[in-house]
Amino acid sequence: MLHLKYIRNFFTVICFLLSASQMAAQVKGTPENIMSSFIYNFTAYLTWPVEETKAPFKIIVLGSNEFFQPLNYIAGVKMVKGRKIEVKLITKESEIEPCHILVVSEDFQKSLLTLNDNELLHETVIITNCLGCLTKGASINFVSVNEKIHFEINKKALDIKSIKASSQLLKLAVKVI
Amino acid sequence: MRISWIRTFASVTLLLLAISTNAQNAELDALLNAGIEGLLDAEIVSASKSKQQIKDVAATVQVVTQKEIKERGYQTIEDLLSDLPGFQFRNIQGFNSYVFQRGIANQNNLILVMIDGVQVNELNSGGFYGGGQYLLSNIAQVEIVYGPASALYGTNAISGIINLITRKETDSQGVNLSSSFGSFNNYTLAGGYGYNNANKDYGFRVAGQYFSTQKTPLTNDDGDNNWDENLENFEHDVACDFSGHYKQFSFGLNVQDKRASRATNYRSTGTHYLDQGTLWNIRFINGQIQYNYATEKYLFNPRLYYRNSSVRNNTIAYITDTSQARYFRPGNLIGIDLVNQYQPFKQLSIIGGITFENENLAKDYGISLSGSANEKPAEPPQPSMMNNNLISVYFQSDLNFLKYITLTAGLRYDNSSYYGEILTPRLSLAFSKGKFSSRLHYNEAFRAPKPWDFTAGAGNEELKPEKIKSAEWINSFTFSDFIYGSVTLYRNYLENIISTQVAGDTWYWGNSGEMTTNGLELGVRIRKQDFTSWINYTYNYSVDGSEVLVPEISKHTANAGFHYYLGESLNFGLRANYTGERKNASLTQSSNTNEQLFPVIDPSLIIHGSIGFTLSRTLDCSLYFNNILDTKYYHTSNRPPDRYRQQERSVRIELRYKLR
Numbered sequence: 001m002l003h004l005k006y007i008r009n010f011f012t013v014i015c016f017l018l019s020a021s022q023m024a025a026q027v028k029g030t031p032e033n034i035m036s037s038f039i040y041n042f043t044a045y046l047t048w049p050v051e052e053t054k055a056p057f058k059i060i061v062l063g064s065n066e067f068f069q070p071l072n073y074i075a076g077v078k079m080v081k082g083r084k085i086e087v088k089l090i091t092k093e094s095e096i097e098p099c100h101i102l103v104v105s106e107d108f109q110k111s112l113l114t115l116n117d118n119e120l121l122h123e124t125v126i127i128t129n130c131l132g133c134l135t136k137g138a139s140i141n142f143v144s145v146n147e148k149i150h151f152e153i154n155k156k157a158l159d160i161k162s163i164k165a166s167s168q169l170l171k172l173a174v175k176v177i
Numbered sequence: 178m179r180i181s182w183i184r185t186f187a188s189v190t191l192l193l194l195a196i197s198t199n200a201q202n203a204e205l206d207a208l209l210n211a212g213i214e215g216l217l218d219a220e221i222v223s224a225s226k227s228k229q230q231i232k233d234v235a236a237t238v239q240v241v242t243q244k245e246i247k248e249r250g251y252q253t254i255e256d257l258l259s260d261l262p263g264f265q266f267r268n269i270q271g272f273n274s275y276v277f278q279r280g281i282a283n284q285n286n287l288i289l290v291m292i293d294g295v296q297v298n299e300l301n302s303g304g305f306y307g308g309g310q311y312l313l314s315n316i317a318q319v320e321i322v323y324g325p326a327s328a329l330y331g332t333n334a335i336s337g338i339i340n341l342i343t344r345k346e347t348d349s350q351g352v353n354l355s356s357s358f359g360s361f362n363n364y365t366l367a368g369g370y371g372y373n374n375a376n377k378d379y380g381f382r383v384a385g386q387y388f389s390t391q392k393t394p395l396t397n398d399d400g401d402n403n404w405d406e407n408l409e410n411f412e413h414d415v416a417c418d419f420s421g422h423y424k425q426f427s428f429g430l431n432v433q434d435k436r437a438s439r440a441t442n443y444r445s446t447g448t449h450y451l452d453q454g455t456l457w458n459i460r461f462i463n464g465q466i467q468y469n470y471a472t473e474k475y476l477f478n479p480r481l482y483y484r485n486s487s488v489r490n491n492t493i494a495y496i497t498d499t500s501q502a503r504y505f506r507p508g509n510l511i512g513i514d515l516v517n518q519y520q521p522f523k524q525l526s527i528i529g530g531i532t533f534e535n536e537n538l539a540k541d542y543g544i545s546l547s548g549s550a551n552e553k554p555a556e557p558p559q560p561s562m563m564n565n566n567l568i569s570v571y572f573q574s575d576l577n578f579l580k581y582i583t584l585t586a587g588l589r590y591d592n593s594s595y596y597g598e599i600l601t602p603r604l605s606l607a608f609s610k611g612k613f614s615s616r617l618h619y620n621e622a623f624r625a626p627k628p629w630d631f632t633a634g635a636g637n638e639e640l641k642p643e644k645i646k647s648a649e650w651i652n653s654f655t656f657s658d659f660i661y662g663s664v665t666l667y668r669n670y671l672e673n674i675i676s677t678q679v680a681g682d683t684w685y686w687g688n689s690g691e692m693t694t695n696g697l698e699l700g701v702r703i704r705k706q707d708f709t710s711w712i713n714y715t716y717n718y719s720v721d722g723s724e725v726l727v728p729e730i731s732k733h734t735a736n737a738g739f740h741y742y743l744g745e746s747l748n749f750g751l752r753a754n755y756t757g758e759r760k761n762a763s764l765t766q767s768s769n770t771n772e773q774l775f776p777v778i779d780p781s782l783i784i785h786g787s788i789g790f791t792l793s794r795t796l797d798c799s800l801y802f803n804n805i806l807d808t809k810y811y812h813t814s815n816r817p818p819d820r821y822r823q824q825e826r827s828v829r830i831e832l833r834y835k836l837r
Contacts, residue, residue: 028220028659028704029204037208038216045213073205106523131471145347150217172213174347175378 031129034149035142036070039101039127042140043080045169048100049123049162056086058098062115063091063105071103101125104138112137116157123161134177139163143174150174220704236618237323237651237665237698243344245709246313248740248750250787250801250829252365252388253309254290254339259754260736261321262698262713267729268812270392270410270821271441272457274307278336279323279669280694280717282729282762282815287335287624289326292431293343293420295463299486300508301538303333303627306459310414310433314355314367315384317344323698324667325622325647328587328603329571331532332596332625335645335671343418343429346371346380352836359801359829363390369418381421388414393824395441403444403818408452412437425469433461439494444817451496451550458489476518484510488542490557496550505543505557510536512567529572536565540629563628566594573603583607596625596642612655620647626675626686634684641688645671659705665698692727694719703739710739726760728775729813733757740787748789755782762815776819781810783824795836801829 029037043057057080061068068089075085090096093111102124104112109130115121116137128138139157143150152175158165170176208216239261241251251257255274258264267282268274275285285304290297298305322338330338350371358364369384392410393399400408413436420429439455465482490505512534520526543557573587585605592598601623607616623642631640646669653663671692678687697716703709714735719727726732738752760775784806789799807826814820 029208033205033208034216034219037205037211038213040209041213041216070205074209077206078209131476145345148217149219169213172217 031149032066033070035129036067036074038142038149038151039067039071039103040074040078040080042125042127042169043101045166046125046158047164047166051081053082056084057081057100059085059087059101059103060096060099061087061089061103061105062093062096063108066105067103096120099124101127103127106130109133109136123163125158125161125163134175145174152176236326236620237649237663239321239323241319241321243317245740246316246319247799247833248709248748248787248789249738249752249785250799250803250831251313252363252390253307254311255307257313257319258321258339260711260713260738260752262700262715262736263323263696263717263734265729265731265734265756265759266812267814268307268821268823269441269814269816269818270395270823272435272437272439272459276307277730279667280696280719280727280730281336281669281671281692282727283336286333289330289334289338291338291340292463293429293465294340294480295429295431295465295482296484297431297433297461297463297486298333299459299461300484300510300536301486301488301506301627303624305339306435306461308414308435308437309388309390309412310416310435310461311341312343312367312384312386312416312418312431312433314353314386315344315369315382315418317342317349323665324618324649325603325620325645325669327601327622328589328620329573331567331569331589331591331601332623332642335622335624335643343420343431344369344371344382344384346373346382346421349382350380353834355831355833357829357831360827361391361393363827363829365389365831379421379423381419383417383419385417386415388412388416392441393822395822399822400441401818401820401822403446404440404452405445408445409438409440409455426466427469428466429464431461431463435459435461441818441821442816443495449497449499451498454493454496454501456491456493458492459486460489461486474520476516478514478516478518480514480516482512482514484512490543493553494542498550500549501547501552501554503545503547503554503557506539506541506560507562508536508538510534524577525574527572527574530570532567532569532571534565534567534569536567537562538565538628539563564594565628568592581608581610583609593625595628595631599623599625599642614651614653616649616651618647618649618651620649621645622647624675630675630686633686635680637678637685637687640675640686641673643671643673643675643688645669660701660703662701663698665696667694667696667698669694669696691722692719707742708739709741710737712737728760728762729815731757731759731780746791748791749787751784751786753782753784756780759813761813761819763817763819778811778813778820781808781823783808783810796832796834798830798832801831803827803829 059071071087075087078085096118098120102121104126112133113136115126125139126137127140129142134141134152134154139154141152143152151173153165153170153173155165155176241257255266255276258276263279265277266274276288278288281287286302290305320340324337326334326338350373352370354368356366365386365388367386371382373380390412395404395410396406396408415434417432436456436458439457440452443450445452462485465480467478467480470477486508488504488506492504494502494504512532514530514532516530518528539560540563541560543560545554545557547554569589569591571589575583575585577583587603589601601621603620605616605618622645625642626640631638647667649667651665655661673688674690675686676689677684678689695718699714701712716732717730718732719730721727735755736753738750740750742748757780759778761778764775783804786802786805787799789797791797804824804826810823811820812823
């Protein structure tokens with residue numbers, strides 16, 4: 001009898017929890033979705049030297065479609081400072097063209113130093129997700145801190161490209177060099 | 178009947194697939210709306226390989242975060258585990274309490290507890306200490322691994338692992354202070370400070386806590402008349418953490434000093450034991466220094482660590498009508514772990530390492546006795562020490578193939594100077610696609626006897642380690658963007674159980690008996706930005722070799738709860754814990770039939786609540802209500818007091834200040 005009472009109370013709690021769960025928004029996602037959302041948010045805190053108002057804001061993903069899919073979705077629903085977003089996936093370094101942001105996948109991390117010297121990318125923010133990549137030429141690198149995704153910034157690399165990062169962004173970075 | 182179940186299962190599966198179709202876009206929309214600061218706090222639902230704790234891949238892992246510790250007001254490690262699936266407890270309301278994971282009763286020596294990866298199980302007994310000496314306000318998160326894990330961690334990792342990850346200076350800078358006080362003279366003072374210089378790549382964090390409480394009143398009727406009105410029943414703990422990094426080097430130091438009364442260990446009514454004056458003082462000191470070398474495909478983490486766990490020489494273990502007994506038992510260990518992690522290509526990662534340990538253990542307590550109940554004994558003699566050397570080599574590889582399947586295989590070889598050679602394998606096959614994952618694990622593990630177990634009593638040189646073989650099938654579903662569910666089935670077979678054997682007028686430790694547990698864990702978690710809830714149910718059917726239910730393990734346990742943030746200034750939550758009927762470990766004589774029977778501990782449903790207020794950007798406070806209904810409930814016992822009454826209704830207020 002006592003068991004029945006407990007079970008009834010237990011299910012009442014379950015029903016309450018399930019109904020109450022419809023109340024608020026969520027903040028969770030796959031690493032690729034979280035990082036892609038970061039990339040979109042970075043655009044509000046970065047200022048490129050030449051800001052054409054009509055040309056699309058160009059993001060290139062080098063090597064992997066893991067980031068291409070979420071970024072391509074974001075391009076369909078968001079704009080950067082009133083400009084449409086164009087996302088392109090390339091799989092060879094020879095296909096690189098001028099862009100605002102270059103997302104480098106794991107397969108091309110060895111090419112970071114040469115990418116940084118590439119004349120076509122002299123006004124490009126290079127974003128990576130790998131250990132030690134910040135000192136190898138990345139402008140922004142994602143890192144894991146206590147099972148959360150954070151980012152570190154190579155301010156020197158951005159300065160050389162005359163790309164300004166807001167003080168707020170620098171403050172939120174887990175590391176700035 | 179079976180067809181009906183299959184039909185229902187198929188319908189639910191189809192429903193789940195339908196629900197998850199548009200999950201990807203909804204997830205992105207929500208992330209985009211979270212803003213950059215919200216993203217910094219975003220929860221990762223399926224970590225990429227580079228971010229996984231590879232040591233824990235072949236296991237069920239639960240995580241409790243600092244936010245949850247604060248919301249629910251956990252003060253002890255048992256509080257923290259009580260809202261997870263698969264845990265039962267034996268709290269004797271004294272110097273220690275005991276945690277049973279997945280249906281195996283024990284003396285805390287079948288679970289490894291670690292702080293930042295270094296064990297804090299007591300060296301001499303192999304068992305960890307429950308209680309309030311863990312500095313929970315300085316914990317970033319607690320990772321609880323289910324199932325045997327000796328293939329990577331060696332002896333004692335039979336039921337699981339509890340790893341407390343401390344807060345680091347990189348994400349906990351500035352000053353934090355907190356203070357709480359409540360019923361039963363329960364109060365804490367805690368503080369911490371973190372400094373990080375990102376440009377020069379160094380930083381440190383220091384934190385400390387004092388915790389004091391009177392435990393559940395067990396005098397007279399409340400304690401089944403096992404003790405009188407003079408019973409002392411307290412716990413006073415000090416804990417400190419110090420950690421930091423300089424470029425690729427990192428270090429950590431943890432100190433825990435636990436002082437608790439031990440009078441509840443024995444019944445005083447009708448015996449020669451007294452209720453006052455006992456003190457169990459144990460101190461744990463753990464230190465480590467680590468170097469992190471990383472290239473694109475290779476990680477090398479050599480780590481030097483030191484462990485000290487000593488029952489201090491001011492310990493008064495018991496007081497009788499005629500004397501006091503003072504104990505001393507030191508123990509220390511130094512080790513080096515050379516961990517290598519190599520990922521030659523995306524689908525394959527390998528972790529392997531070599532561990533060297535040297536430990537010095539007291540052969541027995543150093544004991545001094547006084548001549549009367551009121552006289553303090555002289556300082557106990559230094560006990561003779563034993564030295565043990567251990568070399569371990571371990572290896573585990575994860576191979577991903579056919580895109581959705583990962584095969585994990587691991588092996589560990591231990592060679593100890595006293596318990597010899599042991600080989601421990603593990604094997605796992607995982608399928609993961611989209612919102613569904615299914616994993617099959619086979620794990621083995623062992624608990625080695627301690628050095629003196631071979632010589633205690635009449636001695637037994639043939640004593641072998643206890644061994645467990647475990648098969649586990651885990652299925653997890655992400656029903657929608659915020660509802661996660663899991664179903665786990667497991668079967669554990671424990672053999673060579675080490676227990677006391679009687680031979681004529683003497684005794685010895687021997688391997689005798691076996692135990693089988695068939696278990697089921699069901700869990701549903703809901704996590705949204707402002708709302709969290711959980712429901713867990715666990716079924717354990719643990720029987721010995723004669724198919725008799727083992728004592729102290731209930732077949733049914735469950736817990737559920739929620740926490741909700743109503744705007745920025747108010748949050749509140751409720752949580753409930755249910756433990757079904759279980760039989761006691763010790764026999765008592767039936768008053769009706771004169772038979773020796775195992776007394777039964779009744780089922781219990783305990784409800785706790787909390788309310789939090791954010792008073793300003795730097796100040797917040799919480800009110801915690803434990804055992805709201807003031808339910809009278811008991812835990813089992815493996816000693817003469819047949820059962821121990823548990824926590825009564827209590828209220829506590831906590832104030833927290835944070836300045837960055």
